[in-house]
Amino acid sequence: MLWLAGVYLRIPILVAPPLAPFISDQLGLTQALTGALTTIPILMLAIGAMPGSLAISRIGPRNTLALAMIIMVIGSAGRALVPETLTLMVASAVMGLGVAMMQPALPALLPRWLAPHHVAMGSAIYMNGMLMGEFIGAGVTLPVLMPLLDQSWRATLLAWSLPALLVAAALYLPRRDLARPVKKTAWLPDWHNPLTLKLGLLLGLSGSMFFGLNAYMGNLLEQQGHFDKLSSALFYYNIAQVFASLMMLKLARSWVGRRSAIIITAALSILGTTGAILLEGWWTIASATLMSFVAGILLILLVALPPLLVRSEDTGRLSAGTFLVGYTVAFSVPMLGGLLADVTGDTRHAIAVMIGYSLLVLPLAFTLDLKRKKDQPKS
Incomplete structure (x- = not known):
């Protein structure tokens, strides 16, 4: 299910x-x-x-x-x-x-x-x-x-x-449904919890580079004179995330909740995106595919954290706050990059905006507190 x-x-x-x-x-x-x-x-x-x-x-x-x-x-x-x-x-x-x-x-x-x-x-x-x-x-x-x-x-x-x-x-076939709420609980994001903003901004790092490079891949290859490779590029680019998710099925228990894994995959995502605009042809495609692969791992590492870090009744609001911030960034940063590229006439500048944003928020990964909050009754 x-x-x-x-x-x-x-x-x-x-x-x-x-x-x-x-x-x-x-x-x-x-x-x-x-x-x-x-x-x-x-x-x-x-x-x-x-x-x-x-x-x-x-x-x-x-x-x-x-x-x-x-x-x-x-x-x-x-x-x-x-x-x-x-x-x-x-x-x-x-x-x-x-x-x-x-x-x-x-x-x-x-x-x-x-x-x-x-x-x-x-x-x-x-x-x-x-x-x-x-x-x-x-x-x-x-x-x-x-x-x-x-x-x-x-x-x-x-x-x-x-x-x-x-x-x-079919969602109602499993009988197990523990921790059912017996009273109305808070639903707005807890902005006092630093995890809400940090996870959201890091999710935006992953999303802006994945959606943004996906959107500008055709323009980038056309600018390089390799537009004929677009179909292959998009195939490898998108299937890389499938392999990332398959790998995480094996490694989820050991990687999820580790700050070092988030730092490494975020840094590799930035490196892969940078290579996509510095290299040409198949090397651009290979670098973008690397970014897609590690960005897929990073996405799973971040999305898997709320149920591990907060009480079950707070999981929904932490996840919602994370998605609110993350997808706002994933929508707006590539759009801002596109506006810059329209002005300069260079698609690489659109992608450079995404890289710049990612470099700004990467230090947040070093400050994540990934210790489980104790299940204490609310006063």
């Missing part, structure tokens, strides 16, 4: 890029609106974290996860049925809201389904599903699913969306 829910953290978002040309042709979208099919849901990953935290504090993480998946299906399937541009964008926002609510619900669910020494493994399992969802959504849609559905983008969206309803129902 954790793995399947993880898959649906990304498939609804990552099917948009391969389907975008077909949607654009039929609905007459501009380039900006075509890009918004992906950027609006990513922005919603930040905005929707708070509703997810509120729902967790009121109805519990399992009910929140099921509700969020239903909202996601309504938005994702709604995109397949829309008649024009405005409703397409509204449906994309609704879909993004559902995915955003799912994100804090999953780490909050782990302590209720798993014994304490299995929480890190549980994080690795659903994150493996998420990263597999990225690859499946981007890689299977055009060559496999669309030909089976008469090249219909609407039918393809429905085919990806509707099975999530079965997953939502």
